[in-house]
Amino acid sequence: MLTDPVPISALQHYLFCPRQCALIHLEGQWAENRLTVEGRHIHDRAHDGGIERRPGVRIARGLALRSDRLGVRGVADVVEFHQPRGPGPPVPFPVEYKRGRPKRHHADRVQLCAQALCLEEMLGVPVPAGALYYHTRRRRDEVGFDETLRTLTKDTARAVTLLLRAGVTPRVRREKKCERCSLLHLCLPDATGGRAGRASAYLARMLTDSRDDPYPDHPS
Numbered sequence: 208m209l210t211d212p213v214p215i216s217a218l219q220h221y222l223f224c225p226r227q228c229a230l231i232h233l234e235g236q237w238a239e240n241r242l243t244v245e246g247r248h249i250h251d252r253a254h255d256g257g258i259e260r261r262p263g264v265r266i267a268r269g270l271a272l273r274s275d276r277l278g279v280r281g282v283a284d285v286v287e288f289h290q291p292r293g294p295g296p297p298v299p300f301p302v303e304y305k306r307g308r309p310k311r312h313h314a315d316r317v318q319l320c321a322q323a324l325c326l327e328e329m330l331g332v333p334v335p336a337g338a339l340y341y342h343t344r345r346r347r348d349e350v351g352f353d354e355t356l357r358t359l360t361k362d363t364a365r366a367v368t369l370l371l372r373a374g375v376t377p378r379v380r381r382e383k384k385c386e387r388c389s390l391l392h393l394c395l396p397d398a399t400g401g402r403a404g405r406a407s408a409y410l411a412r413m414l415t416d417s418r419d420d421p422y423p424d425h426p427s
Contacts, residue, residue: 212273213371215281215321218363221370222314227390228367229376236393263290265297272325277364283322299326301337308343313359315339316350320360323352 214232221228230236259266265288273280284304288297301322305315316339323334338347350356370377379394388394 212275212278212280213364213367215272215279215318215325217367217371218279218321218360219314219318221363221367222312222317224379224384224388225370225377226379226394227388229370230390230394232367233371233374233376236390264288265290272322272329274321274325274328276328277321277324277361278368279321279325279364281322281325283326286322286326296330296332299323299330299332299334301326301334302340302347303337304340304342306342308341309339309348313356316356317360317363319350320352320356321364324357324360 217228217232220231259268267286267288268284270283270286271280272283283301285302287300287302289300290297301319303315303319303322309315319337319339323337326332326334334352336349336351338349340347385394
């Protein structure tokens with residue numbers, strides 16, 4: 208039975224592909240390709256430097272995060288703490304670094320929002336926004352943590368937890384995105400076949416099945 212918090216990165220993997228999420232976080236499989244190596248180097252550089260101070264802002268790198276309510280843990284690339292003009296505590300602003308470009312799906316935004324929910328729980332202050340920095344474009348895209356994104360993040364965290372508790376790697380049909388996945392030769396989508404691995408449909412199934420969750424004390 209799963210008792211430890213799931214990595215925040217698992218939420219991003221799940222929304223990209225539930226099978227990829229299970230291969231990494233359930234079966235412990237991993238393989239590198241050019242894209243993953245470039246991404247790892249970008250994250251390593253973002254984590255370097257410790258604490259930095261600038262006028263009106265303190266910057267923390269490689270900050271450990273955890274949320275017992277979500278059941279997740281992880282490490283933020285960068286969290287900026289902005290001092291408000293008036294009285295009050297600094298406002299956290301998480302920044303997640305990515306190697307590519309903005310995506311049509313919500314995986315990156317959910318990963319960032321999970322970091323914000325951890326910060327809110329840990330620090331007891333609201334975190335209204337953060338940013339995704341895409342290395343290819345070399346600029347930030349600000350992300351507001353509205354209720355829609357927060358709900359999707361909570362639902363995804365619960366679905367990932369249920370997936371890992373079930374201990375079953377879902378099957379998947381080959382899609383165009385498979386060509387960019389470093390796990391392609393471990394996943395073998397042509398051989399496994401079965402139901403499509405579209406994350407939105409799988410998320411809906413997992414949450415429907417959770418009505419019969421044998422572990423009702425799991426944080427929602």
